[in-house]
Amino acid sequence: MLFTFSICLLCWVVGYIFSFGFPVTTENAVLPFWGTFCEWFDNRVVAYLFGLLCMFLIAYIIQRISDIEMLIRERTRLIFIFFVILTSTNMEALPFKEVTIVLLCLVLMIYELFNTYQIPEATGKLFNAGALIGVAGLFMPQSICFLPLLWIGMYQLQSMSYRSFLASLIGLLTINWFVLGWCVWKEDFSMFTSFFLSLIDFDLFSVFMTQWYYQIGFVGIVLFMIVTSLYIKRDAINNRVRVRQMLSFLLNMSIWSFILICLYGANTHFFVAVFYLPVSVLIAYFFENMRYRYRFLLYFFMLALSTSPFIMRVWSF
Numbered sequence: 261m262l263f264t265f266s267i268c269l270l271c272w273v274v275g276y277i278f279s280f281g282f283p284v285t286t287e288n289a290v291l292p293f294w295g296t297f298c299e300w301f302d303n304r305v306v307a308y309l310f311g312l313l314c315m316f317l318i319a320y321i322i323q324r325i326s327d328i329e330m331l332i333r334e335r336t337r338l339i340f341i342f343f344v345i346l347t348s349t350n351m352e353a354l355p356f357k358e359v360t361i362v363l364l365c366l367v368l369m370i371y372e373l374f375n376t377y378q379i380p381e382a383t384g385k386l387f388n389a390g391a392l393i394g395v396a397g398l399f400m401p402q403s404i405c406f407l408p409l410l411w412i413g414m415y416q417l418q419s420m421s422y423r424s425f426l427a428s429l430i431g432l433l434t435i436n437w438f439v440l441g442w443c444v445w446k447e448d449f450s451m452f453t454s455f456f457l458s459l460i461d462f463d464l465f466s467v468f469m470t471q472w473y474y475q476i477g478f479v480g481i482v483l484f485m486i487v488t489s490l491y492i493k494r495d496a497i498n499n500r501v502r503v504r505q506m507l508s509f510l511l512n513m514s515i516w517s518f519i520l521i522c523l524y525g526a527n528t529h530f531f532v533a534v535f536y537l538p539v540s541v542l543i544a545y546f547f548e549n550m551r552y553r554y555r556f557l558l559y560f561f562m563l564a565l566s567t568s569p570f571i572m573r574v575w576s577f
Contacts, residue, residue, distance in 0.1 A: 311355035338544035352529030390431025477569035
């Protein structure tokens, strides 16, 4: 664990030295909300420290969700470790980008969703889940594509009803309603126009047109994820129904994120960061159920896959 944290901190230090992602700009922003945050992080030290703290916070929450729901039969910190190392080596998401806020909203959405297991009456939590997706959409409009995924999760966790469905939808619309009110007050509807235009601004499969070393790292993680998925399906009989359904939702979320990566190539690196959120849990599950000898070898193989694009990018900088 100390070795992994050392690599993680080294990546952040290297990013700080070479100023990866700094200054924080509104270059890829569609709506003006991100510009407010950019004004707060005009200092490089503050930007990197805040980004590092947010990464640890998100990793802690997803680790906490796993511990509460007992997604992994043995208590382990592998989820925290994998998320931290995968995020730290994704230099396009450093130090603090729109996707950082999106990740925080999505991990809280997962927390609210999992707390509604077999409780169709939990409309308040599902309203919160929909509202969190709405907040994420203020920074990355494509984030509202996760609303159908929320509905799939509600069906899988047996919390779907017409009231819970409407609660999640109203949660999303409530955020948009405030934005609409702002547009009416300012007599400027360009935000809504930009929002919907960005949803149909597809750039298919451009992720496979990036640098070869980035493709190797990403494709390697995807192949590793496929093996993990097959293992989870085979091992499902050994889990409680609750755990099985939650792991299935996380698997669907990883597939959903991969589809968005292929659709919105201009935001490839951002959706890769979202892809790593469920992947960190699923791969940790796979590792924890392996023999120690193989686990040790695969861990370093995984570490090599995730760090190689970062090293090659720094080498060519």
